[in-house]
């Protein structure tokens with residue numbers, strides 16, 4: 001039996017619609033326009049496409065969008081000054097510094113210089129600590145998007161076995177925290193995990209976030225499981241390249257109950273959640289009620 005395809009692209013459009021509705025209400029009732037600033041260091045072409053998409057969707061949702069481009073060899077002080085100016089700017093409610101940064105820059109230092117209230121990526125240590133202790137925080141966009149898809153598909157997640165493959169600070173760890181918050185039994189697997197296939201086969205929810213193209217195959221999947229593929233890997237395909245996930249889609253889809261495709265799965269949800277977090281940040285900054293269904 002083939003798995004149901006979880007249409008992240010359609011779900012993300014729905015989320016963006018809710019965001020746009022809320023933005024319209026903020027404008028009409030309070031004269032507020034949520035603003036998002038994206039800081040991009042260097043000229044990585046893949047990052048540029050992604051930043052352009054974010055800017056476009058931000059404007060389409062009725063929000064204010066700014067891009068701040070800095071040279072690849074920018075010094076740390078200039079970058080920190082840029083962040084400091086955005087922290088102080090009342091038009092800006094969300095700040096995203098595109099990662100990875102060039103290696104001469106200390107990304108922990110830069111991320112932790114963002115005002116936690118404007119940290120729409122949820123990467124500031126203060127937000128990480130709040131999430132880990134179950135307190136209100138800014139929640140990282142990709143894990144938040146995955147959680148929305150899982151709740152939509154499965155309803156209550158309580159008591160389900162979840163295995164997260166990958167232990168990054170941007171996806172694996174916050175994903176595990178969110179699943180724990182929804183009362184799953186959570187295991188984080190990684191490159192040193194023993195008998196990883198057998199462990200993954202215990203998962204009702206399997207989240208693949210390792211950044212290794214097509215690593216998870218159908219024999220890792222419990223029949224009927226929900227598989228969330230966070231990977232976005234560009235691999236050679238004849239003369240061109242193609243986008244594949246961390247899951248081998250064909251074999252996983254034969255076994256899973258439901259699976260997210262790549263592209264069109266988690267990726268669009270990440271951007272939708274970035275917009276949602278910007279609206280949430282704007283509401284919190286102004287002491288207003290937060291949008292329902294757009295936060296964890």
Ligand SMILES: Nc1nc(=O)c2c([nH]1)NC[C@@H]1CN(c3ccc(C(=O)N[C@@H](CCC(=O)O)C(=O)O)cc3)C=[N+]21
Pocket residue numbers: 050096097098099100121141232243262263264265266267268269270271
């Ligand atoms: N501070 C920071 N926050 C981020 O959230 C962040 C970042 N840095 N650095 C780069 C990665 C990458 N990322 C993507 C989000 C959506 C798609 C996306 O929408 N992908 C489409 C396909 C796009 C295509 O065709 O290339 C899809 O999966 O359907 C891709 C990549 C966010 N990132």
